[in-house]
Amino acid sequence: MAEGGEGLGTVPEHERILQEIESTDTACVGPTLRSVYDDQPNAHKKFMEKLDACIRNHDKEIEKMCNFHHQGFVDAITELLKVRADAEKLKVQVTDTNRRFQDAGKEVIVQTEDIIRCRIQQRNITTVVEKLQLCLPVLEMYSKLKEQMSAKRYYSALKTMEQLENVYFPRVSQYRFCQLMVENLPKLREDIKEISMSDLKDFLESIRKHSDKIGETAMKQGDEEAFENYYRKQRKKQARLVLQPQSNMGYGFPVNRLFDLLFEIRDQYNETLLKKWAGVFRDIFEEDNYSPIPIVNEEEYKIVISKFPFQDPDLEKQSFPKKFPMSQSVPHIYIQVKEFIYASLKFSESLHRSSTEIDDMLRKSTNLLLTRTLCSCLLNLIRKPHIGLTELVQIIINTTHLEQACKYLEDFITNITNISQETVHTTRLYGLSTFKDARHAAEGEIYTKLNQKIDEFVQLADYDWTMSEPDGRASGYLMDLINFLRSIFQVFTHLPGKVAQTACMSACQHLSTSLMQMLLDSELKQISMGAVQQFNLDVIQCELFASSEPVPGFQGDTLQLAFIDLRQLLDLFMVWDWSTYLADYGQPASKYLRVNPNTALTLLEKMKDTSKKNNIFAQFRKNDRDKQKLIETVVKQLRSLVNGMSQHT
Numbered sequence: 001m002a003e004g005g006e007g008l009g010t011v012p013e014h015e016r017i018l019q020e021i022e023s024t025d026t027a028c029v030g031p032t033l034r035s036v037y038d039d040q041p042n043a044h045k046k047f048m049e050k051l052d053a054c055i056r057n058h059d060k061e062i063e064k065m066c067n068f069h070h071q072g073f074v075d076a077i078t079e080l081l082k083v084r085a086d087a088e089k090l091k092v093q094v095t096d097t098n099r100r101f102q103d104a105g106k107e108v109i110v111q112t113e114d115i116i117r118c119r120i121q122q123r124n125i126t127t128v129v130e131k132l133q134l135c136l137p138v139l140e141m142y143s144k145l146k147e148q149m150s151a152k153r154y155y156s157a158l159k160t161m162e163q164l165e166n167v168y169f170p171r172v173s174q175y176r177f178c179q180l181m182v183e184n185l186p187k188l189r190e191d192i193k194e195i196s197m198s199d200l201k202d203f204l205e206s207i208r209k210h211s212d213k214i215g216e217t218a219m220k221q222g223d224e225e226a227f228e229n230y231y232r233k234q235r236k237k238q239a240r241l242v243l244q245p246q247s248n249m250g251y252g253f254p255v256n257r258l259f260d261l262l263f264e265i266r267d268q269y270n271e272t273l274l275k276k277w278a279g280v281f282r283d284i285f286e287e288d289n290y291s292p293i294p295i296v297n298e299e300e301y302k303i304v305i306s307k308f309p310f311q312d313p314d315l316e317k318q319s320f321p322k323k324f325p326m327s328q329s330v331p332h333i334y335i336q337v338k339e340f341i342y343a344s345l346k347f348s349e350s351l352h353r354s355s356t357e358i359d360d361m362l363r364k365s366t367n368l369l370l371t372r373t374l375c376s377c378l379l380n381l382i383r384k385p386h387i388g389l390t391e392l393v394q395i396i397i398n399t400t401h402l403e404q405a406c407k408y409l410e411d412f413i414t415n416i417t418n419i420s421q422e423t424v425h426t427t428r429l430y431g432l433s434t435f436k437d438a439r440h441a442a443e444g445e446i447y448t449k450l451n452q453k454i455d456e457f458v459q460l461a462d463y464d465w466t467m468s469e470p471d472g473r474a475s476g477y478l479m480d481l482i483n484f485l486r487s488i489f490q491v492f493t494h495l496p497g498k499v500a501q502t503a504c505m506s507a508c509q510h511l512s513t514s515l516m517q518m519l520l521d522s523e524l525k526q527i528s529m530g531a532v533q534q535f536n537l538d539v540i541q542c543e544l545f546a547s548s549e550p551v552p553g554f555q556g557d558t559l560q561l562a563f564i565d566l567r568q569l570l571d572l573f574m575v576w577d578w579s580t581y582l583a584d585y586g587q588p589a590s591k592y593l594r595v596n597p598n599t600a601l602t603l604l605e606k607m608k609d610t611s612k613k614n615n616i617f618a619q620f621r622k623n624d625r626d627k628q629k630l631i632e633t634v635v636k637q638l639r640s641l642v643n644g645m646s647q648h649t
Contacts, residue, residue, distance in 0.1 A: 161185055164185070291390075294323050348362065481511070568591075573603065601638040
């Protein structure tokens with residue numbers, strides 16, 4: 001009984017030991033096994049029997065598990081054997097693709113480094129050009145001064161010095177060469193003074209020395225009669241001035257034909273003046289820098305005001321330094337128009353006509369100067385290829401101020417002739433139509449050049465149309481384009497509101513059209529979803545730019561509507577909402593109302609080709625097979641829709 005009791009007590013102990021062996025770490029098994037030998041004499045044998053029984057139980061469980069999973073293992077081996085051929089092909093393709101990518105990547109790295117280097121050079125060149133454009137007019141004027149000094153044209157040299165000191169030197173005062181020039185001007189003035197004084201003394205001395213001999217010699221030669229005729233003519237002119245009759249007398253003789261001849265001569269004289277002033281205007285436009293006139297003190301401000309009638313209370317309140325909105329050509333043109341009026345008046349006064357007729361002549365000749373000569377010069381200037389967007393903006397601003405100054409020119413003529421503008425037959429100046437035509441031409445050039453600039457940026461686009469994932473940020477060329485548009489629209493703030501708004505809307509519409517054409521380009525055969533997502537990031541930046549109100553005055557999301565076609569098309573592909581598109585097509589409230597079926601079909605076919613070529617294991621993945629079937633189904637439905645539209649048309 002004692003032995004039986006001991007045996008019964010040993011069995012649970014052996015089960016506990018076996019459980020510890022199965023669950024305990026291998027390093028701790030030694031003490032557990034030692035307890036078997038330290039126990040009762042027959043405990044070792046019984047433990048071995050218990051261990052054999054446990055092993056047999058585990059063998060049976062393993063055998064059951066193997067029987068259960070055997071068929072699955074066989075199926076898996078069969079599938080692997082089927083795939084092995086494709087796997088070997090894939091391995092070859094992957095190896096070849098990797099090699100080609102490595103080779104292509106080397107060239108891309110080299111080209112990228114070249115692009116970075118070129119952009120740095122381009123930025124440096126732009127900076128240098130800007131500085132040179134600022135300095136060149138100063139250097140040209142100083143060179144002109146030197147030429148005038150060499151040619152002994154001292155009066156012109158003094159006028160050039162005045163321009164250098166008042167206009168050109170303040171712009172480049174920070175440069176050392178300017179300081180050297182400024183220091184040299186007093187010496188040049190002193191030289192002119194000494195030379196002029198010396199020449200004057202020599203001339204007076206020569207006259208005093210030789211006047212008697214000249215008169216005596218002239219009287220002795222066959223010139224005595226010439227001197228007598230000259231004397232008589234001068235005295236007759238003086239007599240006419242003293243004894244001039246009223247214009248309605250002419251001493252009883254008819255003078256109508258004579259006046260007709262004089263009028264013809266006057267017309268020819270005006271034509272000669274118009275040709276001369278055309279050259280004057282061209283020179284003014286060539287010398288203009290097309291930037292606002294800078295002023296640093298009250299004296300410079302008064303100088304400009306004395307030349308051109310400009311009134312702006314806001315500008316008067318600003319502290320120095322400040323700028324006039326117009327460029328240097330505006331006061332020069334205004335002065336030259338007044339000079340033309342003076343030149344025309346000199347001839348008209350000799351016709352002995354009434355003040356009303358002279359007033360009418362002056363106004364008509366001035367209108368010809370504005371509408372024909374000045375307008376033609378402006379239009380030729382606007383069409384020159386070197387005139388950029390900034391210059392065109394300044395030209396529009398200039399014409400606005402010249403137009404406003406026409407009323408002062410009318411007052412100027414009125415003061416000369418003493419004929420009130422309220423007179424019924426008084427001719428008005430046509431400055432409004434003249435400068436409006438020039439502004440329209442400049443606005444058209446702005447729209448054209450702005451679109452050309454956008455095309456240049458878009459040509460820099462380099463999309464990887466087969467990319468699997470987007471870069472996570474907008475493309476570099478597009479961010480450069482948006483930064484350019486922001487800077488140029490800041491310049492447009494000085495333009496009339498409608499002009500700036502039209503230019504901004506035109507630029508956004510042109511950009512949207514260019515991006516859409518890029519997607520639908522016939523040479524583009526494949527587009528991946530990653531490329532569509534990258535393109536969507538760029539369009540989002542365009543929409544953010546439009547919503548930031550780059551030009552004030554747009555109502556609501558008017559500017560964003562320029563990108564509505566792209567937005568609805570990309571939304572359709574991003575969310576893959578073909579059921580809604582096909583169901584709501586043609587409905588006024590459709591979510592994708594702006595998406596043309598032809599456009600959607602073209603883009604979807606490009607994506608379908610990419611999906612087929614990139615998914616080698618598509619036949620083994622259910623999701624990919626379903627997606628391909630969905631694409632093919634949607635393509636068929638779109639083709640049916642397009643064909644139906646064609647038949648209806």
